[in-house]
Amino acid sequence: MDNSFNNFSLPEEDSIDIKQEIIRYIRYWPWFAVTLAVTLISAYMYLRYAPRVYQTYSKIKILDESEGLELPTSAFIFKRKNINLENEIEILTSYLIMNRVVRELNLNTNFYEEGTIQTSQIESLPFGFKQIIHPDSIRERLSYKLKIKDTGMDITNLKTEKVFSFSGSTTRDSDYNLPFEIDLNVNKTKSDFVGNTYILNFNTIKSTALSLKSNIKVESIGELSDLLKLTIKGESKELSEKILNTLMEVFDKDGIYDRQLISKRTLDFIDDRFVFLAQELDSIEVGRQDFKQRNNIVDIAVDAGLGLEQRAQSDEQVFQIEQQLALSKLLDTSLNTNSESDLLPANIGIENSSINQLISDYNNAVIDRNKYLSSGGANNPMVKQAVEQVENLKANINRSIGTYSKQLENSRQQFSLRNRRFSGTVAQIPEKEKLLRAIDRQQKIKESLYLLLLQKREEAAINLAITEPSIKVVEYALSGSNPVSPKSNIVYAAAILGGLLIPFGILYLIFMLDTKLHSKEDVTKINSNIPVIGEIPDVKKKEHIIFDDPNARTALAESFRILSSNVDYILPIKDDGKGKVIYCTSTIKGEGKTYVSVNLSLALSSINKKVLLIGADLRNPQIHTHIHEEKHKPGLSNYLHDANYDWRDALINGFDKHPNHQIILSGVIPPNPAHLLTNGRFKKLIEEAKEEYDYIIVDTAPTILVTDTMLISQLADATIYLARANYTEKNLLKFSKDLTETGKLKNVAYVINSVGASRSYGYSYNYGYNYGYGTKD
Template sequence: MEDLHTNRYAMEEEDHLDLKQEIRRYLRFWPWFVLSLVIALIGAYMYVRFAPRVYQTYSKIKILDKSDGLELPTAAFIFKRSNINLENETEILTSYIMMDRVVRRLNLNTSFYEEGTIRISQQEGLPFEFTQLVHPDSIISSSSYKIKVTEKGLDISNEKDGINMSFNTHTTTSKTHELPFEVDLGLLNKKSELIGRTFIVSFRPIENVALGLKSRISVEPIGKQSDLLKISIKGESKALSEDIVNTLMAVFDEDGINDRQLISKRTLDFIDDRFVFLAQELDSIEVGRQDFKQRNNLVDIKVDATLGLEQRTKSEEEAFQIEQQLALSRLLKQSLTENGESGLLPANIGINNGGINELIANYNAAVLNRDKFLNSGGTNNPIVQQAVAEVADLKANINRSLANYVNQLEASSQQLETRNDRFSGKVAQIPEKEKLLRAIDRQQKIKESLYLLLLQKREEAAINLAITEPSIKIVEHALTGNSPISPKSRVIYLGALVGGLLVPFGILYLIFLLDSKLHSKEDITKINPRIPVIGEIPDIKKDKEFIFEDPNARSILAESFRILSSNVDYILPVSNDGKGKVIYCTSTIKGEGKTYVSINLSLALSSINKKVLLIGADLRNPQIHAHIHEGKDTPGLANYLHDTNFEWRDALVSGFDKHPNHRIMLSGTIPPNPAHLLTNGRFTKLIEEAKEEYDYIIVDTAPTILVTDTMLISQLADATVYIARADFTEKNLLKFSKDLSESGKLKNMAYVINSVGASKSYGYSYNYGYNYGYGNNG
C-alpha cells in the first residue's frame, strides 16, 4: 500500500503543471519577445506603407426574362419563381468570349505602370500622348518598355529585346525607330512635373490577358430568390476597374440583344431575297396580260354570273387560298433546302399550319442554343452534339411536315379543279378567251397578294428588330469603394503583433520541449520523490575561487557547503560508538562535479573543527590531485591496496594549510585492475581504521553507470551523496540512480544538485545574498 501511494504521488507530481513557473521561465526571455515584436511591427508598417493599394469594384445587374408578358400564369408565376437560370447567365458572363471582347474594346493587352522608388503602380493610361502602332492581334509574346522622362528628352529601353534608345526631344517622332508606339510630350503644359519619372508600357497577348481577366472577374447572385447578379473585380486602378466592369455589362447586354435580333434579321434577309423573284414574276404576268388583250382585241368583258355564280366564286376563292399556301410552302421548302448549314428560318410568313409554324419556332430556338454552345465548347462536347442532333431532327420534321402539307394542298387543288370542271359546263357560254384572261388575272392576283403579305411581314420584322428589348437591366453601374481592401492595416498589425509574440514563443517552446537536461530540485522530486535533496550548490564563475580554502569565508561557496554539511548530518544514522561516519560522493557519469563536491564538503566539515579524511577512490580517473597541486603519481589508495606492507598513514597529505584537521589520501598510481583491488579486503580495513581516528571519512568514488567500483564498496558507507549537475545531467539518468537506491546497491542515498542557476530559462533563483554566475565545475 505504501508503494502504491508513493507511485500515485509520483504520478501526480509528474502531471502537475506549475503555471506560474512556466510563465516565469518564458518571461526570462522578454528581450527576445520585445525584439521579435519590434521587428514584426516594423515589417508590418513597411508592408502597409509600400504595398500596392487594391480596391474592389462592383456592379449589379438584373437578368430580364425573355418570356415576360408572353406566357400564361403557371406555378412558377404563382410562387414568383423566375424562369431564368442564373448559373447559365453567370457562365456566359465569365466566358472567354466575353473577356475577349472586353479586352479588345478597352485594348487591355496594353497596360501602363509608373515605377516608383519602392513599388510599381498600375495606371489607367499615360499622362501624355501615346499612340500604339501595332495591332493587338499581332502581339504574340509579352514585352515591356521603360520610358524615362529626362530634362533633355526620353530614354526608352526593353531589357528582353536589348533595346535602349535615347531621344533628344520629348517625342519619339523626332527620329526613325522600330518601337511599337509613339509618345509625345511636346504639347503638355506641365511637362516639368514628368521629368525624372519612369513609366512602363507592357504588351501581352490577348489570350493571356483574357484568361487573366476571366480569373479576376467574380459573378455571384445577390440572393436565392433574386434575379440580380453582382459583378466584382479587384485592382489597383479604380478607373480601369470601373471601365472593365461597365464594358463587360455592355458587351453582355449586346450579346443578348443580338441573340434576340437574329430571327428578325434572318426574316428580313429571306423576304428581301424573295422580293426580287416576285417582282420579276409580276412584271412577266402584266406584260403577258397586255399582250393577250392586244392579240385578241379585248377591251372590256362582262361576266355572265347567272348560273352557279356563288358556287364558282367560292370555289375560286378556295382555289386562290390553296394556290397561295402552295406558293408559300414551296418558297419555304426551297429556303430550307438551300440552307445547308442549318441556319435560321423565316418565321410567320403566312402559312396557315400551326404545326409547321411551331416547328419553325422550335427550330430557330434550337439553332440559337446550338450556336451558343458551340461558342463556349468544342464540337466533341456532349452538350454540343446533343444540340446539333436536335437541330437536325427538327429540320427533318419540318421537311416531312412541309411535304405532307403540300400533298394535302395538291389533293385539295385537284378536287377543286374537278369541281370547277363541273361548273364550267354550266358556264359553257363563257368564251375561251375570257377563261384565259381570268387565269392570267388570277395568277397576277396571287403574286400581288403574296408580295403584299411579304411586304407586311418585312415591316413587322423591321419593327421587331428596332424595338428589341435589352437583355439586362443595370441596377448599379460600376462603383469602387473609397477604402482599399488590401492591405488591411488592422489585420496586418494584429497579425504582426500575434506573430511577433508567437515566433519567439514557438522557438522557446521547441527548445524547452527538446530539452532533456536536469535543471532544478523539482526535476528530481518529480522522478524520485522518495529520495531527499540535501543540497543545491550554486554556479560559480570560473574567475572566482571555487575551493573552500578559508574556514572563515562567508562566500556563496562557503555558505552553500555549510548548509550541505548540516544536511548530511541529518541523514547519517545515529550511533554512540564514537566512530567516524563514512560518506560516499558519487555520480552517474563523469563531469557532474563529484570531486568538486567531495573536496568542498570535506573542507566544510573540517571548518567546524572536525577531523576529516578525504579519500580519492576513483582509481580510474583521479582528479583530487589537480586541486591541491600534487603529482598524479603521488602514492595513495591504489598503492595501499596493492602493497600489503604500505602504511596508509604514510600516504596522507595536507592540501590546505588553513584546515589543520583535514587530510587527503590521493588515488595513487592508476592500477590495471581497480575492481580487484577494491575487493581484496584492504579497503574495508582502511575504512575501519580511519573511523577510529577521524570524525568523517569522505570517499570520492567512481561514476556508477560507467564502472561497478562504487557498488563493490557501497556497503561500507553510512550515507551516499549522489551528485547531479544542472544543465548537464540527463533526466533519464535519474532513473538509474533511483534503481540503485531502491535495490539497496547504494545505502542511505541523498541528492546534491551542482551548478544550480546555470539556466535562467527555468526561473530558479538560489540567492544567498550575493550575485553569482556560471562555472564549469569538474
C-alpha cells in the first residue's frame, strides 16, 4: 500500500476566496444584528427629536446700468453679459451688507422655545418684548431663560445662574437692570403662556453678521444668466424669509445709494450755498434800505436828470480833449524817441489835418531817404538833400504838435470852467450814489446766482428721484414645506450603512491585526506540502477533555477516532509486525500536544490495540495531571539515568476502561534532558516497546527553544505537529515548515486543536514556552 498522505499537498491560493471571506463574517451575524438595531433606533430617536431645518430661497436679477444707453457691442451680439456676477455676489455677501441686515432686523437677539425634549428657534416672542440694551453695547454673549409660572415668572441669567423672580406679568417696574422688558399681557393673557419656557440670547453684532454671512449662499443660476439665487437654512421659516427679503432690500438700497451719491452731494452743496446767499441778500437789502433812508433818496434819476445830461455832455467834450492831448503826447514821444529810420504812426486819431499831412510827408521822406542810402553813399547829394528834408519835416511836426497841444489845453480849461457852472445843477447827486449802484449791482449778482443754484438743485433732485433700482426681484423669499434636515431616508440609509460597516470595520481590523491561525485553511496557505490529518474541536468543560470511555459518542471522541484512523495513512507500511512510533510535538507551550497524545493513545486503545504512552517532555511533564498521579513518580528519566532500571517497572494503567493502554511518565525532572535522551537508552526503550505494543505514542517537548525532540526525531515513524486555533501564531508555522524541509522532523502531519474556539479558548495549558518552561502543558 502506497503512502498517499506523504505526497499530499494543496496548491497555494494566490487569490481571495470570496465565499470563505463572506462565511468568515457571517459567523458574527449577531454583531451585525445588534449594531444594526442600535443604529436604527438611534436614527429613529434622532429623527424624532432633531430640530427641523427648512431651506428658504429667493431670486433676483442684477440690472445693467448701461442697458439701453449704449450702442450694441460685440458683447451684446454674442450675448455676453456686461455684469460681473462674481463681484455682485461678493458685495451681496459682504460683511457691510450683513451688518446692515442684522441691525435692521435686530438679528443679534434670538428667541427659542424650550420643549420637553426639543428646543426650537422662533421668530419672536408671542408676548410683549422690548430690548433696552443697545446692540452696539453687547460685548459678549448674554443668555437668559424665561420660565412663566402661575405666580409670575422667573428669569435666569444662564451665565451667572442668578435668578430674578417677578410676581406680576411685567418686568417694567423692576430694579434688576435687565437688558430687556417683558409684558405678558400685550398680545394675549398670561394664562396662555403658563408653564412655557423661553431662551433669550443676545450676541454681538459682529459675531451675528459673520454667522449670517456663512449661512447665506448666493450662486448664479446659469452661465449666461443675470439671475442670482439666494438660499438660507434655518429652523424658523418666517425669520429666514424676513432675512432674505431684507437682504435684497438692503442690497438694492446700497446700489441705489451709490448712484445717488453725486446727486446728494450736489444737493448738500447747494443747500449750504443757499443759506449763505440768503444771509447775504438779506444783508444787502437791509443795507440799501438804511442807505436811502439816511440820505432821503427817493428817485435820483428824476430829480437830477437834466443836470446829469448837461454834465454828461460837458464830460464828453472834456474826455475828447483829453484824448487828443494824450494822442498828441504819444505822437511827440514817438517822434523824439524813434531812430532816423523809423516811421511815424499815421491816422492814430488826431483831429488836426495839418499834423496828419506833415506825418504823411515825413513818412514819405523817410522812405525816400532810406532808398537813397541803400543805393548811394552818405555823401551823395541826393542823400544829403533827403536827410535834410526829413529833418525839416520833423521840426515842423514838433512845432505843430506843440501849437496843437496848447490849443487843446486852453479848450480843456474852458470846459472845466463850464463844468463847474454845472456843479450846482448836479449838487443833489451825492457821491454815495456810486455806493447805491454798487449795492444794486451786488444785489443783482446774488439774485442771479441764487436763481442759478435753485435751477441746479431742481435738476439734482430730479436725478435723485428717478434713480433706477439696482436689482429686480424675480421671486421673494419662499420656504419649502418639507425640511431639508434631517432627511429620514438619508438618515435611515446612513444608519443601515453604519450598522453594517461598523461591525464590518471592527471585524476587518480584528482580522487584519489577528496573527493567530483559526482553521485548516490558515495552515494550508502557509505550508501546503504538509497534510492536516485532524481537527480537534474546542471543549468548554475541562472534565470532558479525556477520551476515557471507549464507547463514547461525543464530538471529542469522534474527532480522535478520525485522527487515529488518519494516522494510519501517514505511517509507513512495514511487514515486520513491530509497533508504530508516533511523536506528538508542537512549536510552543500551550498548543495541546499532551492533551492530543493522551486522547490519541486512548483512541487507538479503544480499537483493541496495545498502546504505550511515553512522557518524553522531561522539562515540563504534564501527563500526570490527566491520570492524577504524582509528578515525580519514577518514569522515563529514571530509566534513562539508571542502567539497572527496567522501564517495565514504570508502567502505569491510568484508565480502567482501557486495559490495553499503559503509560510511562516522565519521572523526576533531570538537569540534562538532552544528554539523557541521546545516551542510547531511549532508542533501546523504543525498540523493545515496538516488540510488545502496536503503537507507541511519545509526548515530546516543544521544538522552538529546545532540541530534545530533534535529537530523537529519527526514531519516529510519524510526527504529529500540533497547532492550536486562536492561539498559535501563523508565523510559527514557518518554523515547523523549516524543520520538515531540512529533515529535522520525520514524516510530519498537522493536527489543529481547539477548532472553533472563542477568545476564551475553553481551556488553556498556559504553556508560554521558555527554556526550562513552566508548570502545565
